[in-house]
Amino acid sequence: MRFLPLPAGTTTFVVSAVIVLFAWVIWGSLKYPETLWAPGDLSRFHSDITACSDCHHPFHGPTSDKCINCHNENYFAARSKSQVSEFHQQSIRKRTPCSNCHTEHRGALAQITIGALFNPHGEFVFLATGTKSCSACHDFSDGFQSRPKLLDNGIVRHLMAEGNGAHKTGRMIHCLTCHAGGRREAKE
Numbered sequence: 659m660r661f662l663p664l665p666a667g668t669t670t671f672v673v674s675a676v677i678v679l680f681a682w683v684i685w686g687s688l689k690y691p692e693t694l695w696a697p698g699d700l701s702r703f704h705s706d707i708t709a710c711s712d713c714h715h716p717f718h719g720p721t722s723d724k725c726i727n728c729h730n731e732n733y734f735a736a737r738s739k740s741q742v743s744e745f746h747q748q749s750i751r752k753r754t755p756c757s758n759c760h761t762e763h764r765g766a767l768a769q770i771t772i773g774a775l776f777n778p779h780g781e782f783v784f785l786a787t788g789t790k791s792c793s794a795c796h797d798f799s800d801g802f803q804s805r806p807k808l809l810d811n812g813i814v815r816h817l818m819a820e821g822n823g824a825h826k827t828g829r830m831i832h833c834l835t836c837h838a839g840g841r842r843e844a845k846e
Contacts, residue, residue: 691710695710696710696763697763698765699763699766700766701762701765701766701768701770702766702767703770703790704770720756720762721755722750722754722756725756725760726750726756729746729756730750731750731751758772759771759772767782767785788813789813792806794809794813795808795817796809797809808827824836
């Protein structure tokens with residue numbers, strides 16, 4: 659097989675282009691790391707995180723050690739129900755990777771637990787209510803064998819008072835019928 663010689667100056671052009679591209683990636687990585695490297699927006703649960711290095715080791719991605727800096731055994735003991743707390747405390751002790759169950763960068767309203775219960779209201783309900791968890795409006799003390807009980811609190815009362823009866827029990831499952839594109843205002 660015979661190859662034709664490259665035109666004069668081709669090698670110089672390719673080397674120059676590679677150097678310029680490499681310099682641009684380095685400059686962009688230092689000046690705008692989030693814009694250049696982030697695969698998507700963080701969830702509402704981690705909206706307070708400001709630097710990639712809070713969760714990621716350079717060139718290794720997120721690691722459980724970084725997660726445990728914020729979500730340690732004491733965190734779960736103070737903020738979780740006993741079953742959830744014990745599960746996470748055991749996972750920390752066994753050094754189970756957090757990424758086995760959790761994911762990020764899927765958007766501000768995305769669920770971060772893989773295989774989590776389906777939210778029948780859609781993620782829009784968190785934006786509309788200003789809450790971050792299903793337990794802000796529902797009581798799951800009976801476990802997941804039966805439907806959760808609706809709490810009687812300020813959030814629930816306010817939501818039910820809005821919408822001229824559209825937000826009554828059993829009708830909230832179809833939010834986007836009235837709220838087009840996740841807007842807080844109803845469609846006309």
